[in-house]
Amino acid sequence: xxxxxxxxxxxxxxxxxxxxxxxxxxxxxxxxxxxxxxxxxxxxxxxxxxxxxxxxxxxxxxxxxxxxxxxxxxxxxxx
Numbered sequence: 001x002x003x004x005x006x007x008x009x010x011x012x013x014x015x016x017x018x019x020x021x022x023x024x025x026x027x028x029x030x031x032x033x034x035x036x037x038x039x040x041x042x043x044x045x046x047x048x049x050x051x052x053x054x055x056x057x058x059x060x061x062x063x064x065x066x067x068x069x070x071x072x073x074x075x076x077x078x079x
Contacts, residue, residue: 021046026054036060 012076015024028035036057040049062069 023049025049027053027057029057 012042015022017025023044023046025038025040025042025046027038031037038053038056040052060071063071
């Protein structure tokens with residue numbers, strides 16, 4: 001098991017592959033103040049999940065706290 005450091009201890013991620021190509025993506029980014037966890041379903045191919053996996057957290061890191069709080073509000077209201 002490959003454990004990664006976290007401000008509250010350690011974590012690991014398990015993946016079960018059902019298709020010949022791994023369509024799903026996941027990531028964990030941790031800092032002393034927060035932890036971002038992303039799990040992205042490929043839905044018929046890996047392109048969309050790879051795209052969001054490579055861009056979402058970088059995009060969030062470029063935003064201010066106020067912008068991220070607003071984004072969270074929008075996401076909650078959409079679903």
